[in-house]
Amino acid sequence: METGKLIRAIRKNKNLKSKDVYKNILTRPAISRFESGKSDTTAEKLFQILRNMNITLEEFYFQYNGNAENDDFLTIDAYTEAYYAKDLSKLADLEREAKIRYEETANIKFLHYAATIHLFQRKLTYQPISGEQFSIIRNYLVACETWGYYEVVLFTNSLDFFSADLIDALYPTVKLKMTEFNRIRRYKNELFSLVSNILVLYLEKNDADKSAYYYAELESAVSNSDNRMYEHAILLFFKELIALIRDKKEDTHKLQQMLQMFDFLEMKRISKQCSSLLADVRRNNAEAF
Template sequence: MRNLGHIFRDIRMDKGYSLKDIADGILSVSFLSKFERGDSDISLSKFYLLLERLNITFDEFSFISNDYNPTQVETLMKNVRNAYENNNINLLYKLEQEEIYKWKKYNFSSHRYNSIMISALAYDLNKQLELYQEDITLLNEYLFKVENWGFYEIMLFGNSMSILPIESIITFSKEILNKTQLYSRVKKNKEKLIRVLLNTIVYCIESNRPSSALHFIISAEKILERHSDLYFEKVKLLYLSGIYKIISGNSDVGIVMSNRAIKIMDALGDINAVNNHEIYLRKKIVFSNTANPN
């Protein structure tokens, strides 16, 4: 990775700003010049102010400083997502073993947690795979220990739900708003958070916990009220709210709500989502009719 000062200088010059343009009111021109040459370090607070003056986000700067490549975690998750979406358990196993190898080689705990997350996704595809209680316990302990969840912890929890007991899912999901408060203004964290809550609602419905499902529906609604751009999440919540109505005995209203969401998915051309959600809706209607016969 190149020196941060050199990268900053390249961006500044590419945007046509002078040293004085960027330094004014933040630090001296001479100090900024030393930073750009790599002769001086700079505090994080000052660095963020300089990035704002340069009209560039920290994520953009990190991307450039990594030679326009995604981070290791981003690359891992892209590969994991592709394997999961294509039901490629062999590739998931390969990625899991690579993370275990890195953990043993570098003794860095995140690689261990990554391997558990990948095994959880594989288990979600094939419930015949073996689970290790040691892994579940280790994951639980880590998530309980971390007070302030960033994107990594939200991702880790969201992708590992299939191996956690419903009690842990409900507990973590109830705490997640408090645990993520420190990073609540980070957009991608908020998007990941709401998707975790949506998954929690599904797990509550499948575990016959309607009161818990309602709790998270209300929590998700409050978040989405403040984020008008999260269209997918709003459609998914409408669908799940309909499913909740169905399993709670209000089938007529629930079916209308869920079908409305499916029609939106259809209008957007997401055929796979339409088919999957129609199948799940029919299953819940049949279950509701069986559980509550006329």
């Protein structure tokens, strides 16, 4: 459906008059051409029209796509779920599909998806990381002077394959960008997600100092989030893990209680991830002696 025709349908459904929607934006003849699909308008004018109809750009985009979910979110969710489920067959299918889409469209995001999925498969099978596949992601991000939401998500999803030094170097820039995105409701919790992933990397290495630093960053991210109960629970778990690393203690009673709470709240994936993380920390503690 052309933009103008959709605008007309929304306007009619809202019982809005043309003069109220298009005042000081389009002339009467221009309105007729626009709503009949015979002409288009500028992005600036479209934003004004949407504002006058009290509809967000995200809502409009959703309707423009026939009420279909964003393909990018669906793809990322699909390969993330497959990774945590250790579903190698699904990951292989998704990588193959991403490569086909790249050949069909030449859109670089599909090349990035394929590279990320390939790296996930190698990690799950304990194979050396493919330098060629990782360089596709790293070179793109390093060469990109201005990061948008896409670049931040790409970085977050490929954190496991970056060196600690590079993560630390990039973090201030990424944090600044994510703070900007926090103003957008849909992306409001992304900073918490990013910092959580970085913190997990350092917890897995039993690096108490770096873990403490990113824990403090995580605490500040919670105040801007909409999902307080879940995030405070995760914070408590991370805090206990850091204490476990610092003190080299064996008492994990509180941590086990938290895992039970995650199960009770039906946060199965979180419970499984945290349980695995606890096992890594305990194993590293044992090896330290």
